[in-house]
Amino acid sequence: MPVPSPRPASLHATPISALATLVGGTVRGEDVLVSGVTLASQDVVPGDLYAALPGANAHGARYAAAALEAGAVAVLTDSDGLDLLVADGVTAPTVVVEGPRSVVGPVARTLYGTSELGLRLFGVTGTNGKTTTAYLMDSALTALGQTTGLIGTVETRIGDERLRSLRTTPEATVLHALLAVMQERGVDSCVMEVSSHALTQHRVDGVVYDVALFTNLSQDHLDFHPTMRDYFLAKASLFTPQRSRRGIVCVDDEWGRELATIAGVPVTTMTSLADVEADWHLVAEAAPPAGGSDDASDGASGGASNHDPADFTLSDGSTTLRLRSALPGDFNRVNTAMAALALLASGLDAPTVERALRSDPHVPGRMEKVSLDPATDGGEHPSLPLVVVDYAHTADAVAAALKALRPQTTGALVVVLGAGGDRDRGKRAAMGRAAALGADVVVVTDDNPRSEDPSVIREAVLAGARDAAGEGGTTDLHDVDGRAAAIDTAVRVAHERGPGSVVAVVGKGHETGQDVAGTIHPFDDREEVARALRAVATGTRGSL
Numbered sequence: 301m302p303v304p305s306p307r308p309a310s311l312h313a314t315p316i317s318a319l320a321t322l323v324g325g326t327v328r329g330e331d332v333l334v335s336g337v338t339l340a341s342q343d344v345v346p347g348d349l350y351a352a353l354p355g356a357n358a359h360g361a362r363y364a365a366a367a368l369e370a371g372a373v374a375v376l377t378d379s380d381g382l383d384l385l386v387a388d389g390v391t392a393p394t395v396v397v398e399g400p401r402s403v404v405g406p407v408a409r410t411l412y413g414t415s416e417l418g419l420r421l422f423g424v425t426g427t428n429g430k431t432t433t434a435y436l437m438d439s440a441l442t443a444l445g446q447t448t449g450l451i452g453t454v455e456t457r458i459g460d461e462r463l464r465s466l467r468t469t470p471e472a473t474v475l476h477a478l479l480a481v482m483q484e485r486g487v488d489s490c491v492m493e494v495s496s497h498a499l500t501q502h503r504v505d506g507v508v509y510d511v512a513l514f515t516n517l518s519q520d521h522l523d524f525h526p527t528m529r530d531y532f533l534a535k536a537s538l539f540t541p542q543r544s545r546r547g548i549v550c551v552d553d554e555w556g557r558e559l560a561t562i563a564g565v566p567v568t569t570m571t572s573l574a575d576v577e578a579d580w581h582l583v584a585e586a587a588p589p590a591g592g593s594d595d596a597s598d599g600a601s602g603g604a605s606n607h608d609p610a611d612f613t614l615s616d617g618s619t620t621l622r623l624r625s626a627l628p629g630d631f632n633r634v635n636t637a638m639a640a641l642a643l644l645a646s647g648l649d650a651p652t653v654e655r656a657l658r659s660d661p662h663v664p665g666r667m668e669k670v671s672l673d674p675a676t677d678g679g680e681h682p683s684l685p686l687v688v689v690d691y692a693h694t695a696d697a698v699a700a701a702l703k704a705l706r707p708q709t710t711g712a713l714v715v716v717l718g719a720g721g722d723r724d725r726g727k728r729a730a731m732g733r734a735a736a737l738g739a740d741v742v743v744v745t746d747d748n749p750r751s752e753d754p755s756v757i758r759e760a761v762l763a764g765a766r767d768a769a770g771e772g773g774t775t776d777l778h779d780v781d782g783r784a785a786a787i788d789t790a791v792r793v794a795h796e797r798g799p800g801s802v803v804a805v806v807g808k809g810h811e812t813g814q815d816v817a818g819t820i821h822p823f824d825d826r827e828e829v830a831r832a833l834r835a836v837a838t839g840t841r842g843s844l
């Protein structure tokens with residue numbers, strides 16, 4: 301898939317003096333016209349303004365010469381950047397402004413003409429559920445005949461054109477260009493994920509969402525945000541008039557409840573909890589009376605009855621929507637309800653929303669069942685374990701995913717997980733703990749180790765799993781070096797535990813590579829699972 305850097309066909313060439321006035325900066329050198337903007341020297345299009353920003357690794361001014369070589373005609377930077385340009389003998393016309401990252405959005409909006417968007421824009425934030433909710437909405441809008449745009453972790457889509465996503469939320473330069481292209485191609489609605497990094501780093505500046513959604517907040521990214529409160533406040537900034545017109549807030553957690561009270565735009569609240577106040581209540585179909593789930597609040601019990609855990613109602617006391625979650629788990633009912641409320645807020649009526657959400661979305665790597673390749677193996681093998689690949693990479697998500705799979709498990713529930721290197725270290729033990737409390741067998745392995753020693757990461761996850769023993773967590777723990785070997789182990793153990801066993805392979809979901817020391821090795825959990833299933837089916841693969 302190509303990288304998402306399309307530019308609109310219609311350009312708004314603008315003198316840098318006008319941009320300097322817009323952002324409160326000064327011009328050094330002659331006034332020139334620029335027709336685009338980028339902050340990555342590798343992505344320069346001739347005629348661009350290169351925004352040379354200070355960063356954690358380097359100052360972008362270091363790459364200005366390369367950007368000019370590639371066709372940039374002017375530079376936007378701060379006084380430190382200007383010093384670096386002078387030291388490097390770079391004499392190109394330059395706009396100098398302090399805090400240049402914070403002006404890139406308005407500059408991009410001017411150059412790409414995105415101040416008046418002719419499409420409906422939805423922004424989804426929250427620790428977990430952004431991708432899933434965005435796909436549910438995209439699928440519903442498509443079912444209504446709309447041409448849609450999608451921007452998120454898994455991919456970027458403009459109508460039928462698919463582009464690779466480098467990050468969950470692109471930089472402002474890429475975002476405004478994408479929105480302009482979407483307008484040109486007649487996109488009716490765009491749903492995008494808005495990460496806390498993006499909100500902190502001004503990536504969505506200059507964009508006002510018609511509807512902003514907040515799913516939940518739990519520990520993640522504390523390598524980037526100093527505290528949970530900073531993380532929360534980053535998310536909360538989406539619910540201010542500079543960034544959105546109205547919000548839909550899930551108040552199942554305390555952060556959502558606080559957000560509902562401090563939001564600077566009108567918000568509609570939703571809860572799946574009976575004892576929490578909200579505008580809308582999600583009520584799952586009642587579970588059968590006895591012998592079902594051990595958790596009374598969980599409507600997702602197994603067993604034969606007419607009860608279907610996917611069905612639920614969403615009601616504000618006067619209007620009731622009857623909805624169905626296309627994906628398993630309590631949390632996916634919440635994601636579906638959030639999608640429904642966002643569609644209602646955008647002006648669709650209740651019957652239309654119900655109908656639209658009956659579409660069958662495919663959300664890559666989210667509670668995705670993997671079966672043997674039908675071409676090779678002739679379809680389902682009832683004797684093999686059910687294997688689900690999921691993107692749970694926080695303790696909350698691991699707990700939620702395992703809870704969702706428990707009712708489908710009549711044998712052993714086996715989980716394969718690791719934790720990412722160069723990411724929040726505090727979540728590793730918590731993820732191990734959640735795994736040990738939710739599964740019968742825990743296979744700890746590598747996620748994306750990045751620059752870290754994988755065995756050190758595994759040990760942190762295992763330590764959390766071991767600590768859970770005192771609270772009833774499983775002690776059937778395995779430390780397996782290498783993710784493919786871990787998947788083999790899990791599938792084989794589940795097979796040995798007999799029919800009804802389930803394997804959850806979590807953390808990498810849709811990812812197709814594994815980052816080891818900066819090199820991305822091709823790796824797809826779904827392919828590895830299919831291979832492991834085949835091996836078990838034919839009795840050919842390794843042992844514990």
Ligand SMILES: CC(=O)N[C@H]1[C@@H](OP(=O)(O)OP(=O)(O)OC[C@H]2O[C@@H](n3ccc(=O)[nH]c3=O)[C@H](O)[C@@H]2O)O[C@H](CO)[C@@H](O)[C@@H]1O[C@H](C)C(=O)N[C@@H](C)C(=O)N[C@H](CCC(=O)O)C(=O)O
Nearest residue numbers: 339340341353354355356357358360363467468469495497
């Ligand atoms: C912490 C973080 O998000 N950092 C991002 C930030 O880095 P930075 O400001 O420190 O930049 P830097 O690497 O020091 O480089 C300085 C400047 O030089 C430029 N440069 C650099 C090299 C070069 O050859 N040419 C060039 O022009 C860079 O574009 C940048 O403007 O700006 C860079 C340029 O866009 C991003 O690549 C970088 O993302 C890093 C790689 C990253 O991993 N980000 C992740 C954590 C992230 O953003 N994740 C969220 C999802 C979170 C979630 O799960 O919710 C996301 O939205 O994807």
Ligand SMILES: Nc1ncnc2c1ncn2[C@@H]1O[C@H](COP(=O)(O)OP(=O)(O)OP(=O)(O)O)[C@@H](O)[C@H]1O
Nearest residue numbers: 427428429430431432453631690691692697700701
């Ligand atoms: N509403 C939810 N509440 C709790 N956990 C959830 C919720 N939705 C999804 N999850 C879990 O979190 C994982 C990640 O979900 P999803 O990809 O939709 O979230 P995300 O916010 O986009 O994450 P990321 O930004 O890291 O991609 C899922 O695979 C699932 O295990």
Ligand SMILES: N[C@H](CCC[C@H](N)C(=O)O)C(=O)O
Nearest residue numbers: 693719720723747748807808
């Ligand atoms: N957007 C998240 C994804 C984490 C996925 C997991 N596979 C990992 O590498 O930690 C991040 O960049 O932190």
